[in-house]
Amino acid sequence: xxxxxxxxxxxVLKTGQSMTLQCAQDMNHEYMSxxxxxxxxxxRLIHYSVGAGITDQGEVPNGYNVSRSTTxxxxxxxxxxxxxxxxxxxxxxxxxxxxxxxxxxxxxxTVV
Amino acid sequence: xxNVEQHPSTLSVQEGDSAVIKCTYSDSASNYFPWYKQELGxxxxxxxxxxxxxxxxxxxxxxxxxxxxxxxFSLHITETQPEDSAVYFCAAxxxxxxxxxxxxxxxxxxxxx
Numbered sequence: 001x002x003x004x005x006x007x008x009x010x011x012v013l014k015t016g017q018s019m020t021l022q023c024a025q026d027m028n029h030e031y032m033s034x035x036x037x038x039x040x041x042x043x044r045l046i047h048y049s050v051g052a053g054i055t056d057q058g059e060v061p062n063g064y065n066v067s068r069s070t071t072x073x074x075x076x077x078x079x080x081x082x083x084x085x086x087x088x089x090x091x092x093x094x095x096x097x098x099x100x101x102x103x104x105x106x107x108x109x110t111v112v
Numbered sequence: 113x114x115n116v117e118q119h120p121s122t123l124s125v126q127e128g129d130s131a132v133i134k135c136t137y138s139d140s141a142s143n144y145f146p147w148y149k150q151e152l153g154x155x156x157x158x159x160x161x162x163x164x165x166x167x168x169x170x171x172x173x174x175x176x177x178x179x180x181x182x183x184x185f186s187l188h189i190t191e192t193q194p195e196d197s198a199v200y201f202c203a204a205x206x207x208x209x210x211x212x213x214x215x216x217x218x219x220x221x222x223x224x225x
Contacts, residue, residue, distance in 0.1 A: 031211045042118075042201055042215035043156070058212060059113065090155060094211045101146070101211060103155040 002026050006091050006104035013081040013111045021076040021107050023091030029102075031094045032074040036060065036087040037106075043090065049074055081111045114139040116204050118216025125192050125223055133219045135202035136184040142204040145178060145185045146213070150199045159200075160187070192223045 007022045025032065033048035035058075045058030049068040063085060065077040074093075078085060091104040115138040125131050137145075143164040148156035162169045162176045162185065169176050173192075178185040189196055199220050203213040 033212055035213075035215075040121075040217060042217040043203075043213070044215070045212050048212045059214075096211070099211070100158055100161070101213065103157075105155050 004091055004093050004102050004104035006089075006107050008107060009105065010108045011110070013078070013109065015081060015083060015111060017081050019078050019081065021078075021089055021091075021109070023074045023076065023104060024072050025074075025091075025093040025102070026072065027093065027095070027102070028071060029093035029095050030071070031096070032068065033058070033092050034064070034066065034074070034076045035090045035092065036085075037090060038087050046076065046089075078109075083111045085109065086111045114142060114204055114206060114214040116202060116214050116216045118202050118219060120219060121217065122220045123222070125221070127192060127194060127223055127225050129192055131187075131189045131192050131196070131221055131223075133187045133200055133202070133221075134184060135186070135204075135216050136182075137204040137214075138183065139204070139206050140180075140183065141206040142183075144205040144211075145176070146203050146205075147174075147176060147187050148201045148203065150201065150218075152198075156201060189221075192221075194223050194225055197221055197223045 004025045034046040035043040037043045047066040049055045089107045094101040117136045146161035149159045150156045173190045175188040199218045202216040
């Protein structure tokens with residue numbers, strides 16, 4: 001098992017550009033989520049999904065879109081990048097509520 | 113929504129001493145409380161977790177205690193070693209939100225030889 005795979009690992013965007021952070025897991029996990037991590041802020045939930053076709057907003061969803069067309073994939077889309085979206089993004093998955101959550105290696109995004 | 117407070121933000125201990133990190137949560141529906149260790153540039157790694165039906169859990173040098181009445185939980189690391197130096201995060205999850213976690217802001221632990 002590769003676990004949770006995120007791409008790209010590093011990305012620099014210009015303000016106003018759009019891009020997609022990819023996330024895939026091969027553990028047949030129902031639940032997937034995206035977090036962002038900023039210095040001194042811990043991790044904050046952006047969006048999550050409890051199964052294919054179902055997504056919901058977390059604490060900081062503005063400026064991001066998600067979709068869950070398959071169990072394996074959960075891409076995060078930045079519609080029009082802003083400097084405030086400069087952050088480290090982590091994708092995570094778990095088999096069921098209250099079970100061990102597995103994180104991807106992270107994606108470092110800089111918006112200039 | 114859920115609010116998780118974590119203290120202290122930084123902690124420095126001598127090798128061999130104990131370290132304690134405390135967290136409080138606001139939502140009485142929270143039922144899952146994991147602790148993560150994060151080294152610089154790495155992903156968070158689960159080190160221990162506890163569920164609301166348990167008051168204490170121990171794994172070698174690491175232990176977690178939960179007081180549901182007071183809505184607080186703590187991480188205890190005994191016989192600290194330099195490799196324990198990292199940022200530690202507590203988190204809480206409610207059954208209504210599924211697995212989605214609310215994190216504390218982290219504690220930077222430094223263990224000096």
